[in-house]
Structures are given as C-alpha cells and as structure tokens.
Amino acid sequence: MEADGVVRRIPKQLVRKGMFIESVECPTAEFSARRFLLDTDDTLRAILATSATHALVNAEKSKVDIDAGPSPAAQQAEERRRTVETVAEAKSALRGSFDAARMGRLELDTLNPVADEISDRIDAAPDVFLKVTRLKTKDEGTYVHSLAVSALMMRLARSLGYGDESVRELGVAGLLHDVGKLMVPNAILNKKGGLEAEERRLIRNHPEVGYRLLKEQGNISDTILDICRHHHETLDGTGYPAGLKADQISPEIRLSTVCDVFEALTSARPYKRPWTTRDALNWMFDRGQLFDKKMVIHLGGIFAG
Template sequence: MLRKGMFIESVECSDLEFSGRRFLLETDSALHSILASSAENVLVNRVKSRVDCGIPVFRQADEDLQPKSVQELDQRTRIQHTVSQVTGILRDGFEDIKLGKFDIDRFAPAARHIAASLKASPHLLVEVTRLKTKDEGTYVHSLAVGGLMTGLGHLSGLEEETIKELTLAGLLHDLGKLMIPNAILNKTGQLTDAERKAIRSHPERGYMLLKQYPEVSDLVLEICRFHHEALDGSGYPLGLRADQLSLPIRICTVCDVFDALTSVRPYKRAWSNTQALKWMFDRGHLFDKKLILRMGSLFD
C-alpha cells in the first residue's frame, strides 16, 4: 500500500486535485491528499524510495483487484526503472541539442533499453508510460513511441538496421516541441489560432534542427518532419498523401497517435488499447489499417 518514504514519480489525477510529482512522500497530509484524489494509479520509483516498496502501487476498488504473477510484477518494476533511466537520457540529450551539441551515440543505450522493454512486455511498457507529467511528457511520449515503432518494425518484416533507425526516430520525432513554450504545450483549454500554429510548427522545427547534423539519417529526418501527415492529405506540414508517405512514416504516425490516445492527460483519462485501436481503424482515411491491426497483435 501507499506509505510515507516512497518516492512518487506521478499521480494520475488532475493538478487541481494533487499537483505534486517527483518527490519523497514524507507527510501525512500529502499521503491523505493522494488517497483522497481520484487517482487510480500512482507511479513509485523504488530506487529513490527510502522504504521497501515491494511492487508499484495501483489504487483500485477492492472488487477490481486482480492477482498478478511474480514474473509480471518483476517485469513491471524493471520497465519502470528503464523508463526512468531513458527519460533522464532523453532530457539530457535534448538539452544538449538545444545548446548546439549533438552526439547521436548517446541515444544508443536509450534505444536498446526501450527495445528490450518492448520485447519483454509491450502491454506493460504502454501501461507504465501512459502516466506523463507536464514537464516530462515529451520525453516519456518519445520513448513510448520509439518502443512501439520497434515492435511495428519487426511485425512489418523490416531489416534489423532499419528497425534500429525507427527506434531512434521515435526517440527524436518530437524534438521540435522543445522549442514550443510549455504554456502552450500544457494548455488544457481551447488553443488560439496562433497557439495552434505554433504547435503545428514542431515537425519543421525539429527537422531543421536535426538537419544540421550529418550523422542523422534521411529516414530519421523524414519521420521527424512528416509524422503528422495523413493518408488523405489532411495532415501537416506539407499535406502529403498516401502515395507520398513511406512505411516508416506511417508506422510513426500510428504509434504517435496510439500513445497519445492511451495516455493520461490533465483533462482526460487514458483510453484502453482496444478503444484507441478501434478509433484509429475507423479512420482508415487517416491511418494505415494494416499497421493498426499489427499494433493490436502486439498486445495479444
């Protein structure tokens, strides 16, 4: 059960109910506030905690509690640790890029860790990464997309070297968002036209930034630039149509939207995997239906 001495990474509820994140739970008032909130999930960092956490905490009604195997609990703990590690790698790496320093090799360990987590349990990786704080949302989203792209790359029969590029592209695809003010990215109300234009500029911003570095492959550049395009030409930034969108770009688009739909946000609960996949499948004019079906098979 949740108790003092645990290090809390995230609490799944609105900031209006409880805004704390990445802190050591030390007071009764903080503990009671979390328990009194609507949060169903609390993400605990075992490494930073001062007490034996046992397993990650998932607050549910007693009748909804289901027994977990020891193996699954161990896997969940390992994946949580991996997510924490990779988030740190991405944060530091992205900050270096903003400062004009880019070392593509520093992202290699992150790609390996995420690929291994995806192989161990796609379902747990999605479950652990669906809790995204405002400040780390971009990093956790990027690592989740990188992992899902790894899985879809394998299911699509791509070569191993291409799959490695897909993983890296997933980690870097939203780099341009770091140049968008957080006040716009985290806004829960309706966006103004200017704010919407700023957000829609992030693919081009990320592309132009990465284009400065010759070690970044054309595949990674294309995915960064075109992951918001749609099959019917209604996407952005160029309004490309199906015959202009390569398989790797389509893979990123599906993974990007799937993670967004299944993630917790301050203004919405996460959709289930099934709900997200059905919503996307029903919009075959936007997304590649074959890839959506393959995505579903990841969780069978």
C-alpha cells in the same frame, strides 16, 4: 511430445537462458531456430520479439529447472519494476540528448543504447510497458511520450519484418520525432482549455522546427529527418506540415504516425482521459482514410493474447 512430460509448453515471457528450446510457436519467418540451448541475451530478445505466445521447452535438456521460475504475479511485479527503472534512466538520457540537439551537439550514437533498453522492455511485457509510460507528469510528457513511441515503432517494425539495423534506426527516430516541442512553451503544451490561433500555429509548427534542428546536426539519416518532419501527415492529405497524400508518405512515416497517435490516445493529457488500447485501435482502424490499416492491425497484434 508433451505427453511424456519432457517437453513443456510455457508462456513466452517465462523463457530464460539455460532452457533447451524445442520450438517457438510463431512463423519460421519470424524465428526459425529449433532444438537449441538458449544461452545468449540476443536470442532471448529475438524470441520475445516474435508474435508467439508460447514456446516448447525440453525439461531434460535444459540447464535450469523450468518449473523454478517466479509465479505469474511475481513475474508481473518484476517486469513492472524493471520497466519503471528503464523508463526513468531512458528519460534522463533523452532529456540530455534533447538539450544537446538544441545546442547543435547531438551525438546520435548515445541514443542507440536507449533504444535497445526500451526495446527489450516492450518485447518482454508490452502491456506493462504501456501502463508505465502512461504515467507522465506535465514536465516529462514529451520525453516519456517519445520513449513510448520509439518502443512501439521498434516492436511494430519487427512484426512487419524490418531488419535489426532498420529497427534501431526507427527506434532512434521515435526518440527524436518530437524534438521540435523544445521550442513550444510548456504552458501551451499542457494547456487544458482551447488553444488560441497563435498557440495552435506554434504546436503545428513543431515538426518543421524539429526537422531544421536535426538537419543542422549534419549526422542524421533521411529516415529520421523525414519522420521528425512528417509524423503528423495523414493519407488523405489533411495532415501537416506538407499535406502529403497516400503514395507520398513512406511506410516508415506511416508506421511512426500510427504509433504516435496510438500513444497519444492511450495517455492521459491535461485536456482528456486516456483511452483503452481497444478503443484507440478501433478508432484508428475505422479511419482508414487517415491511417494505414495494415499498420494498425499489426500494432494491435502486439497487445493480443
């Protein structure tokens, strides 16, 4: 098919509306449609969410010139611009939601568009998204961390076969998982030196505080509540606050834990330098007593290729 020049193999990130898609190079379980005109944002989003790196596009049947797209450098610059813009808007919205939660007036539906926007950005350019969200100032660390964890959770959930509604719910869970840190002074969260016993207790108590805060809203799903409360649990029972072990920890909590730890390791903190993606994944994989290895492998697949 490629020999006659009509069908071209192009990187997934360059696929856009108006192209006639012959196929997407991924398992049919991820994306089964073949030989169609790409004409909706939802379908484009679904293609970007697959594990594929390339798609086959029919130049003759396309409504746009498939060679008229931006250069790779220009494409990268545009992805970064859009990601920076999306993160800034999402951060502002999340700050408002955290404040509303503190006052008992959280409207959960307001977080759905935030989840959708950051999901689109990590699907389009995972590496760009990770780089942008690594750039946190002290006063916005919790918010940007939560955005990044949310995006990673949605991307990982899709790779594991979760449906659209479940993916969005996990995205909202990621946005809210650290809401309990509202009650921890920034001076403690951003402290460079070692923590005193009372400071350590306050930080380790943030999942329980966040859980109670969300529980009082009265409109939060059990999945979101469980992830807020238990995202620091580990498979060997050494986590907190409940010391849950293996079978007591749901797949959704395991997923959130892997994404939370990965984002923390790859971000700069007052007390450490950021790790590379590879070092963070290897470190987590080597600690199968703590983290679900299947989750770690799938998370690594997001940044492969």
